[in-house]
Amino acid sequence: NTLRFKIAPEYPPETRLTALDNGLRVASEETGHATCTVGLWISTGSRYESEKNNGAGFFLEHLAFKGTKKHPQTALEQQVESMGAHLSAYTSREHTAYYMKTLSKDLPKAVELLSEVVQNCSLSEAEIEQQRGVVLRELEEIGGNLQEVCLDLLHATAFQGTPLGHSVLGPSSNARTLTRQDLVDYINSHYKAPRMVLAAAGGVNHDELVDLAKTHFSGVSFEYEGDAVPVLSPCRFTGSEIRMRDDGLPLAHVAIAVEGASAASPDIVPLMVANSIIGSFDLTFGGGKNLSSRLARLAVEEKLCHSFQAFHSSYSDTGLFGIHFVSGWTAQWYTRCLSHINTNTHILNYGRRIPLAEWDARIDAVTPRLVRDICSKYIYDKCPAVVAVGPCEQLPDYNRVRSAMYWLRF
Incomplete structure (x- = not known):
């Protein structure tokens, strides 16, 4: 018998x-499945916050499921449990999302509950004080x-003086x-209909979803009071460092990054390929010298670090492309890292859902020459942002790091 595997459906569902x-x-x-996921994505996050209210979005996320004007917390939890559903939320720098995974037959109830959570959160003083303690404990844990x-500090130094430098959790x-x-x-300023996308996938009927949206979200305001329309100010990348x-501490955590491509940039796919080429490594991985990433093999052979992870964080108008590593001997590993680099949410971001076939075609179109050209465009002779936490005495001076970003100048 021959086993046959299919990576993507031959006829992907229409969006x-x-x-x-x-x-x-x-x-x-x-997709015709018996289950579905439905959620509300909102264009708001720490980038839309000021120094005064930084962390408000994260605070609201904690309060979201603590009861609404129609459903107290216990009743809300019982409703979700009786459906066998999973209700959750997250906040990032540019997006906030509330979503539910449930049976397809319960889609109407799921949309109703999401509407309640977003539009009619009770925000009682007692719950606010209780969640204040929870948020403070979580901040302590994150610390x-x-x-x-390290990654929060990287944003703070790379985008210093701009809203993108704000932490999602806030101080x-x-x-x-x-x-x-x-x-x-915060809700009145940012929870506006033009900045919302109600998205669902699985066993859902689009016309039914539109009717549910009209029933539960048609009352969401699209107007701002006076001149209070929040403007997303452009963010400036600054080559700099924080040590x-x-x-x-037993180990040093170091991150180095250059300005990357925005989410809608055509350079995003080649940078994702470059990110995969650099890869990741951890001492707990198996494989030893047979790891696919060349940098990972060097990390094993020369015992350079405990772990590393390449990353590319993309935002609406900019991004960060870099690597985070954990090491006891930062100088040797840092040199290897720089040498290797020098040689080698759809509706909100794009206004449409990019089909799998289009992603596949974009990835297939990436050639080694294109990856080299894109890496040269974003990395070669660029000022990096550097962050180091821990025993980082051996980390080279920033000027030496900057000079390592090029070989020869003519």
Whole structure:
């Protein structure tokens, strides 16, 4: 018998997109399954926040499922459990999402609950104070995760003086002082219909989803008070560094990045391929010297580091392309890392859902020459942003790091 595997469906489902009168967009992809995922994605996050209310979006995420004006927390939890569903949310720098995984037959109830959570969150003073403690504890836990600290500091230095440098969680000082009115103002400023996408995939009918959206979201405002329309100011990348030396820590966490491509840029696919070529490595991986990434093999053979991970974070108008590594001997590993680099949410971002076949064609069109050209465009002779936390005394001076970004100048 021959085993046959199929990576993608021969006839991928059509993505349908409809805009309501208030500007809210409804997108769906019907697969005929007995389950579905439906969610509301909103163009808001820490990039839309100020120094004063940084962390408001993350705070609201914690309050989202603590009860609505129609469903107290216990009733809301019982509703979700009785459906056998999973209700969750997340906040990033440019997006906030509330979504539910459930049976297809329960789609109407799922959309109703999502509408309640987003539009009628109770925001009681008691819940705010309770969640304030939860958020502060979570901030304390994140402070112990040096990888998260490192990447947050990388954004802070790379996009210093711009909103993209804000942390998603916000500072603990804001978590202590945010008031109910601050949260209400945040919702009134950013939860607007033209910035929302109701998306569903699985066993869903598009016309039914549009009708549900009209029923539950047609009342979402599309108007702003006065001149209060939030403008997404352009972000400026700055080559710079932050070092937090602490010789009491066993390992150094270091990240180096250059400005990458935006989410809608045609350069995004070649950079994703370059990201895969660099790859990742951890001492706990198997494979030893047989790892596919050349940099990973060097890390094993020369015992350069404990782990590394290439990354590409893309935003609406810019991005970060770089690598994060954990090492006890930063100087040798840093040199290897730079040498290797020198040689080698769809509706909101694109306004449409890019089909799998189109992604496949884009990836197939990437050639070694194209990857080299794109890497040269974004990496060669560019000022990097550098962050180091831990015993980083041996990390080369920033000027030496900058000079390592090119070989010869003519």
